[in-house]
Amino acid sequence: MLKVIQLDKTYGSDKHSLQSVDFTAQPGEVTAIIGPSGAGKTTILRSINQLIRDDSGQILLDDQDIRQANKAELRKIRHHIGMIFQNYNLISPLTALENVLHGRLGAKSTIAGMLGLYSDAEKTEALELLKEVGLQDYAYQRCDQLSGGQQQRVGIARALMQHPKMILCDEPIASLDPKSTKIVMDILRQLAREKQLIILINLHQVDIAMEYADHVVGINSGKIVFTGPTSDVDDTVLQNIYRQTDTSESVVSANEN
Numbered sequence: 001m002l003k004v005i006q007l008d009k010t011y012g013s014d015k016h017s018l019q020s021v022d023f024t025a026q027p028g029e030v031t032a033i034i035g036p037s038g039a040g041k042t043t044i045l046r047s048i049n050q051l052i053r054d055d056s057g058q059i060l061l062d063d064q065d066i067r068q069a070n071k072a073e074l075r076k077i078r079h080h081i082g083m084i085f086q087n088y089n090l091i092s093p094l095t096a097l098e099n100v101l102h103g104r105l106g107a108k109s110t111i112a113g114m115l116g117l118y119s120d121a122e123k124t125e126a127l128e129l130l131k132e133v134g135l136q137d138y139a140y141q142r143c144d145q146l147s148g149g150q151q152q153r154v155g156i157a158r159a160l161m162q163h164p165k166m167i168l169c170d171e172p173i174a175s176l177d178p179k180s181t182k183i184v185m186d187i188l189r190q191l192a193r194e195k196q197l198i199i200l201i202n203l204h205q206v207d208i209a210m211e212y213a214d215h216v217v218g219i220n221s222g223k224i225v226f227t228g229p230t231s232d233v234d235d236t237v238l239q240n241i242y243r244q245t246d247t248s249e250s251v252v253s254a255n256e257n
């Protein structure tokens, strides 16, 4: 389980971007973080794997506080956290298979990684993962010749190659058409269920969050204003999450552990 407790982040001296952020995300579930532009969604994801250093709080992944990890421990923890990005972050001239194999880089020695030395077992696994995301026929195609939706699926296979406990997805469908959006979201939900992964997704599209998420975290101006099952999200909750001004201090919480 992921537990974020009292997380605070200030950019510069006065830009308070996260204020006492508390939420949990469970294995086997899709958890969507929703909120207006600038609310702090990306800052939360980047804090979780310590791409940015937050100021205070706890980030517990299976009871290990990521914030307290030393460099070697952090490298190990990060290896089990997959990342999915809006712009896919693939290496364009390389094939889909080569990009998926890059998911193993964190587990290899620098030399083996630099020389692109992968075992037959790793290649077989990468091909299997491409099959899982429906891209078995594209393994040897350069990534810049794939559609956006196909590239995002390569990104998912690359994350799976890390044998993740958790996948953090930052606006994974923002550049995709509705058909590709459905394919990608169906895959993410299925992965959560079948592999018991924690899937945490920043989303701008409320309708997609409502359709695919089991759990919703609503944030406005750096503060959590709702956390609970998707079935508890109604118009009042959405108005609170997307309100223009930061006048309300109300926090709606349902069935939190």
Ligand SMILES: Nc1ncnc2c1ncn2[C@@H]1O[C@H](COP(=O)(O)OP(=O)(O)OP(=O)(O)O)[C@@H](O)[C@H]1O
Residues within 6 Å of the ligand: 011, 012, 015, 017, 035, 036, 037, 038, 039, 040, 041, 042, 043, 044
């Ligand atoms: N590197 C930075 N330096 C200073 N302020 C930053 C930095 N990164 C983000 N911020 C500020 O922190 C706040 C939260 O930003 P963040 O990108 O986390 O929001 P978001 O909810 O992901 O927004 P969007 O939906 O538009 O991507 C914003 O006010 C933003 O301007």
